[in-house]
Amino acid sequence: xxxxxxxxxxxxxxxALAGCSLMVDSGKITAxxxxxxxxxxxxxxxxxxxxxxxxxxxxxxxxxxxxxxxYLIARQGISRTFQQVRLFKNLSIHDHVAxxxxxxxxxxxxxxxRTRKDQPKRIKQVLELVGLDKPPQTYASDLSYGQRKLxxxxxxxxxxxxxxxxxxxxxxxxPKLRQQxxxxxxxxAAKGDTILLIEHDMNFVMDLADKVYVLDAxxxxxxxxxxxxxxxxxxxxxxxxx
Ligand code: ADP
Ligand code: MG
Numbered sequence: 110x111x112x113x114x115x116x117x118x119x120x121x122x123x124x125a126l127a128g129c130s131l132m133v134d135s136g137k138i139t140a141x142x143x144x145x146x147x148x149x150x151x152x153x154x155x156x157x158x159x160x161x162x163x164x165x166x167x168x169x170x171x172x173x174x175x176x177x178x179x180y181l182i183a184r185q186g187i188s189r190t191f192q193q194v195r196l197f198k199n200l201s202i203h204d205h206v207a208x209x210x211x212x213x214x215x216x217x218x219x220x221x222x223r224t225r226k227d228q229p230k231r232i233k234q235v236l237e238l239v240g241l242d243k244p245p246q247t248y249a250s251d252l253s254y255g256q257r258k259l260x261x262x263x264x265x266x267x268x269x270x271x272x273x274x275x276x277x278x279x280x281x282x283x284p285k286l287r288q289q290x291x292x293x294x295x296x297x298a299a300k301g302d303t304i305l306l307i308e309h310d311m312n313f314v315m316d317l318a319d320k321v322y323v324l325d326a327x328x329x330x331x332x333x334x335x336x337x338x339x340x341x342x343x344x345x346x347x348x349x350x351x
């Protein structure tokens with residue numbers, strides 16, 4: 110579904126990505142793990158077109174999307190979350206999901222006022238899927254950290270997409286919510302969604318991912334089934350210094 114080939118990205122003197130290559134298969138959960146600062150978020154940023162790529166290519170569903178701007182990437186069907194949750198303080202849970210559902214090639218404002226007949230049902234479905242147990246009129250500013258993570262996930266899920274990219278969906282959440290989010294990711298995959306998941310913690314992806322890539326200093330140092338990665342010496346070494 111997506112092929113990343115030899116992608117380079119420098120920030121001043123720092124090589125955040127140094128020839129990174131990977132593939133995302135349709136209908137699978139692909140995990141990208143690696144120590145802090147290894148370039149995981151930067152890879153998401155270049156894929157989603159918010160950080161310009163220096164070198165390399167990105168193809169999505171057979172199309173070259175390497176230098177496409179972010180709104181065109183989104184329109185191609187790539188939806189993502191951010192490591193730092195991005196929500197509107199004065200917008201309710203309901204409105205966040207409503208806007209996300211009607212995101213397409215039109216402007217945000219126009220979408221906001223456009224209603225679809227099946228929208229209430231779809232909003233309910235998305236909120237049930239993530240298990241955000243709060244009245245839909247609750248403002249984002251009145252949610253706990255964990256609830257914000259869930260709403261951010263709901264927004265990404267609600268946007269029309271064929272690839273869902275999640276940047277550390279369980280960072281900083283309690284063990285119970287961690288299990289809940291794991292269940293959500295499993296449910297999405299079971300419905301046929303394609304997922305590219307960034308995670309710092311190797312253990313989280315072990316019983317979740319179909320395939321794991323390990324990024325270190327901007328390069329993929331290992332790839333394979335979770336159990337193949339677990340005892341890989343290069344991987345353990347990369348994590349030791351973290
Ligand atoms: P990860 O998500 O794996 O923790 P990042 O992709 O956030 O790693 O960062 C990789 C490297 O690139 C780090 O050294 C980081 O400081 C640097 N970096 C990331 N984004 C920027 C930016 N916008 N400007 C300058 N340096 C950046
Ligand atoms: Mg990151």
